[in-house]
Amino acid sequence: MExxxxxxxxxVVGSGAGAGPIIxxxxxxxxxxxxxxxxxxxxxxxFSKDELVACRRNVYSPNKKDEFHVIESKNHKGEWVSKATxxxxxxxxxxxxxxxxxxxxxxxxxxxxxxxxxxxxxxxxIEGANIVDWPITYNxxxxxxxxxxxxxxxxxxxxxxxxxEPRSTEDFPYPPLKTNIISQWIDEAGKQxxxxxxxxxxxxxxxxxxxxxxxxxxxxxxxxxxSSDAKxxxxxxxxxxxxxxxxxxxxxxxxxxxxxxxxxxKIIEAQYYLNNQKKSVKAGTFVVACQAIETVxxxxxxxxxxxxxxxGNENRLVGKxxxxxxxxxxxxxxxxxxxDEETDKELKKQGLFVNRAIQHWYEIDEKEAKAIGxxxxxxxxxxxxxxxxxxxxxxxxxxxxxxxxxxxxxxxxNKIKKYFTEQRRIKFEIFNDWLPTDDCFVTLxxxxxxxxxxxxxxxxxxxxxxxxxxxxxxxxxxEKILExxxxxxxxxxxxxxxSPNLVVGGCRFGTDPRxxxxxxxxxxxxxxxxxxxxxxxIPTGGSVPYTWTIYANSFxxxxxxxxxxx
Amino acid sequence: MHTEESLLNNIDKWVTxxxxxxxxxxxxxxYSQIAKLQSCHSSNKTVYVANDxxxxxxxxxIQKTQDVLFPNDGNGPSVTDINAYGHFLWxxxxxxxxxxxxxxxxxGIDWTEETAIxxxxxxxxxxxxxxxxxxxxxxxxxxxxxxxLSTVLTLIFEALAIDSIYNVNKNNVGWTWLQHQxxxxxxxxxxxxxxxxxxxxxx
Ligand SMILES: Cc1cc2nc3c(=O)[nH]c(=O)nc-3n(C[C@H](O)[C@H](O)[C@H](O)COP(=O)(O)OP(=O)(O)OC[C@H]3O[C@@H](n4cnc5c(N)ncnc54)[C@H](O)[C@@H]3O)c2cc1C
Ligand code: SF4
Numbered sequence: 136m137e138x139x140x141x142x143x144x145x146x147v148v149g150s151g152a153g154a155g156p157i158i159x160x161x162x163x164x165x166x167x168x169x170x171x172x173x174x175x176x177x178x179x180x181x182f183s184k185d186e187l188v189a190c191r192r193n194v195y196s197p198n199k200k201d202e203f204h205v206i207e208s209k210n211h212k213g214e215w216v217s218k219a220t221x222x223x224x225x226x227x228x229x230x231x232x233x234x235x236x237x238x239x240x241x242x243x244x245x246x247x248x249x250x251x252x253x254x255x256x257x258x259x260x261i262e263g264a265n266i267v268d269w270p271i272t273y274n275x276x277x278x279x280x281x282x283x284x285x286x287x288x289x290x291x292x293x294x295x296x297x298x299x300e301p302r303s304t305e306d307f308p309y310p311p312l313k314t315n316i317i318s319q320w321i322d323e324a325g326k327q328x329x330x331x332x333x334x335x336x337x338x339x340x341x342x343x344x345x346x347x348x349x350x351x352x353x354x355x356x357x358x359x360x361x362s363s364d365a366k367x368x369x370x371x372x373x374x375x376x377x378x379x380x381x382x383x384x385x386x387x388x389x390x391x392x393x394x395x396x397x398x399x400x401k402i403i404e405a406q407y408y409l410n411n412q413k414k415s416v417k418a419g420t421f422v423v424a425c426q427a428i429e430t431v432x433x434x435x436x437x438x439x440x441x442x443x444x445x446x447g448n449e450n451r452l453v454g455k456x457x458x459x460x461x462x463x464x465x466x467x468x469x470x471x472x473x474x475d476e477e478t479d480k481e482l483k484k485q486g487l488f489v490n491r492a493i494q495h496w497y498e499i500d501e502k503e504a505k506a507i508g509x510x511x512x513x514x515x516x517x518x519x520x521x522x523x524x525x526x527x528x529x530x531x532x533x534x535x536x537x538x539x540x541x542x543x544x545x546x547x548x549n550k551i552k553k554y555f556t557e558q559r560r561i562k563f564e565i566f567n568d569w570l571p572t573d574d575c576f577v578t579l580x581x582x583x584x585x586x587x588x589x590x591x592x593x594x595x596x597x598x599x600x601x602x603x604x605x606x607x608x609x610x611x612x613x614e615k616i617l618e619x620x621x622x623x624x625x626x627x628x629x630x631x632x633x634s635p636n637l638v639v640g641g642c643r644f645g646t647d648p649r650x651x652x653x654x655x656x657x658x659x660x661x662x663x664x665x666x667x668x669x670x671x672x673i674p675t676g677g678s679v680p681y682t683w684t685i686y687a688n689s690f691x692x693x694x695x696x697x698x699x700x701x
Numbered sequence: 702m703h704t705e706e707s708l709l710n711n712i713d714k715w716v717t718x719x720x721x722x723x724x725x726x727x728x729x730x731x732y733s734q735i736a737k738l739q740s741c742h743s744s745n746k747t748v749y750v751a752n753d754x755x756x757x758x759x760x761x762x763i764q765k766t767q768d769v770l771f772p773n774d775g776n777g778p779s780v781t782d783i784n785a786y787g788h789f790l791w792x793x794x795x796x797x798x799x800x801x802x803x804x805x806x807x808x809g810i811d812w813t814e815e816t817a818i819x820x821x822x823x824x825x826x827x828x829x830x831x832x833x834x835x836x837x838x839x840x841x842x843x844x845x846x847x848x849x850l851s852t853v854l855t856l857i858f859e860a861l862a863i864d865s866i867y868n869v870n871k872n873n874v875g876w877t878w879l880q881h882q883x884x885x886x887x888x889x890x891x892x893x894x895x896x897x898x899x900x901x902x903x904x
Contacts, residue, residue, distance in 0.1 A: 174903075175903035181892050181900060183886050183888040184887065184888075187864070187867065188888065188894050192795075192894055200797070353885060362886055527861075528859070531861070535854050543771070543854060548772070548774065548777055551777075551879070552776060
């Protein structure tokens, strides 16, 4: 094995949203930081809106022939069955490259709310769910949410609403992005229903700053890299700045497979493959942020005589309580024939955002909760409105089916033409808590290995039925708004199938080592110099997408590291 | 639920290995070469030619099937306008594509021929246009046929809607028909699917 003789102050594994703030803050403070990232270094000029590259052939993720996951889900008899994603349509990679999946996010940004940090004490136990309070409060994280707005770049506007979270700053540093006429209709519809729509923030800058151009409303955001650097990816917002300090070294295509310990509660070396050669690097402090599933996998793979169950796994908790974001997707068609010509022109304008969300039912009061079978108030969630994505392939593929019948010929061509030219589809996404349970966790598969011969992660994806009930209630609220604005064929799909791109947990933080993997500063309890700064620490959540919280928490840990390392 | 990927990927049940897969190693076909592999038109009769991936008979079956699935009916482009056949062939040169997915595409062609013989006691290339339509209707109602035709359709859609740099969607004919506004920037040669891995240092 080839050793790098430089001893770095910090070695960071992964370079996405959970890694970026650490890399940025510590390089800026003068520490020597090395970043090991398994994916390639794709620069801004290498991104385009090529649907073949970004979506159809998944160039930004590993080829599933070489690297894949094993998914355990329940079959129709209720038995757990495993299938490798290599042999299925599922994909649990979200973007392997410098900057991680933050390059590809749509960047719907919401803060969590104070209640998210204390679910157990607010709503009590739920049978079959491992709910806990967080060891920190919203107030502990708030300054870092504010920091993300400024440093990473979040655009939006504060318009008080019924569940507005407290803020230390008056408004967003970047003004809201331009919106389509539909946003006004949604605002009106909310008013008609007796509540205020949330004007949603985005991790996208609306005006240029010294290093980045503003959003040019490409209309191709989620799943695509940004060609103007407006999207607040870790690569653009943080790594590029870290590189300028001269203290940061990024090694792309470096897949870490083992963290070596010194037998005395310290990591001394990260071992990785680079061009199929084994290499290693030494550092004083190690930070892992490979996104929840791969972080767990790395800890479990780092077994040795000192850590026979894997790192941090003395109490067999590593991989447990993995959570996604529960919910579903709804939508309806706005037919141009239902509006006048002027309105159609506005409605058809591509690229403009919707940026409206319902958070009025972030908590569902006793009365409404009773109507769906609960005997007390319960946690609700968010309904985010958006237009159907611009790329044509998903629309084409959907159109070939009429129920289970395959359409083709002139009938199919007619249907396609009408779909593309006679309507625009408005959708909503529901985000509600994916309750942590004993049926959702990550382990190492005992048979399947990747191209290097390392065991792949096996993910059991069980969900709690509570999640679906809440999602259904929220769906009704979204559907009502679509109905008011004149959408037709309104429907929602709620399911317990997870969205692999919204995944956290697996190394929950807490104060008691017997029930948590990390301490409240996201240090592995049993290791003195290992921090986990992606979303793995999150013990409960999911009523908003996670990235703003991941960024904010990583800034919080940077702050802690700066204090103890200086 | 049917999704495009599941139909392309979930084909284990069809991989019966009845045929030895032809020429899979070392084929580096670029789009311009693929264009040359297509059928030749002489007077009114189309001559179907063999190429690196298909026999002449197979070439005829897939092209005529594509024509039934996405007909030249005056509503939008034809499969020729979008080079759907060229795109179908190009899939075989994709080193990242799984072998069993490629085999599946070929198996479907062979099963179509088998079904022609079973139903009409003659080879596909001897069928009349009407019989070909009937045959496609028939196989669309079988389990294997529905999945295979759906996969072939997905590839036609790609030819209709991906960037014309891939020698499909010629002159943006697909986008124009659908009044689709493309994203910008469009891919340049060095960042197309075949070249991007090298460009970003991932090869
Ligand atoms: C299409 C899409 C849309 C999204 N939209 C939104 C949205 O609207 N709002 C929102 O909040 N979130 C969204 N997300 C989610 C968001 O991208 C993630 O929450 C965020 O990037 C997670 O940060 P992370 O650091 O945990 O993981 P990542 O950003 O993915 O970074 C992890 C990095 O670790 C690397 N890595 C993994 N294993 C190893 C290893 N063994 N060695 C070295 N490196 C390794 C990976 O290659 C990757 O680069 C979206 C994601 C996708 C894919
Ligand atoms: S230009 Fe705007 S819409 Fe397009 S990818 Fe960048 S941030 Fe997203």
